Amino acid sequence: MANLSQPEITNGDPFYFHEAYVVWEIAFNEALSMQQNLGFVHLAGACLYRLRELDLALAKQLRVTVYHIRGWTLKNLPTTNPFDQRYQGHIDFDYKIERRADKMFVGKLHKSSEAPDGSGPAHVHAPGEGMTVRERIDPAASESWATTMRSSFEFAQEIYAGSGGDEPAAVTLRRYLDSLLSTAEVQACLKDVGFSASELKDKVGESG
Numbered sequence: 001m002a003n004l005s006q007p008e009i010t011n012g013d014p015f016y017f018h019e020a021y022v023v024w025e026i027a028f029n030e031a032l033s034m035q036q037n038l039g040f041v042h043l044a045g046a047c048l049y050r051l052r053e054l055d056l057a058l059a060k061q062l063r064v065t066v067y068h069i070r071g072w073t074l075k076n077l078p079t080t081n082p083f084d085q086r087y088q089g090h091i092d093f094d095y096k097i098e099r100r101a102d103k104m105f106v107g108k109l110h111k112s113s114e115a116p117d118g119s120g121p122a123h124v125h126a127p128g129e130g131m132t133v134r135e136r137i138d139p140a141a142s143e144s145w146a147t148t149m150r151s152s153f154e155f156a157q158e159i160y161a162g163s164g165g166d167e168p169a170a171v172t173l174r175r176y177l178d179s180l181l182s183t184a185e186v187q188a189c190l191k192d193v194g195f196s197a198s199e200l201k202d203k204v205g206e207s208g
Contacts, residue, residue: 051177
């Protein structure tokens with residue numbers, strides 16, 4: 001890829017300290033790790049990842065987990081790998097979230113040995129296995145990456161704008177997920193893994 005950098009950060013912008021940005025950063029890392037264009041389904045997975053920490057009661061009620069989402073994306077979304085080789089590494093990613101001077105920092109941690117809810121992937125490989133070391137630059141693929149990054153980033157900014165800037169992070173997550181459940185991409189993913197987007201939407205609404 002020609003450019004995998006995130007959007008330029010503006011010092012002092014409160015968006016970069018908000019849960020809406022944290023979710024986008026996690027989704028960015030998910031897509032980059034699995035060599036895919038960043039989409040709404042990655043944002044949905046990131047919301048589910050954060051719900052485990054910020055609203056465990058709702059996470060348990062929904063039953064669908066980030067591992068369902070990661071498994072689906074790995075099987076169904078096209079790869080950005082220029083040699084058309086799908087990512088074959090582990091998908092039990094975990095992250096460290098911390099506040100820094102210029103923004104919220106999302107750092108990817110080493111893989112855990114087992115998924116927290118027991119629904120983790122059965123195919124766990126050594127970190128980096130299946131990754132292509134050398135990649136040729138594909139202008140079309142780079143443009144596609146940039147387009148999907150921009151649309152997902154704008155989505156995150158809209159979620160932030162609706163927060164008033166100071167709502168609890170768990171409330172932001174519920175609004176985030178509620179909006180994502182209305183997208184065709186997330187609905188298709190959930191249907192394939194055995195969940196109803198409309199039923200999940202009702203549960204998210206009831207918890208608000």
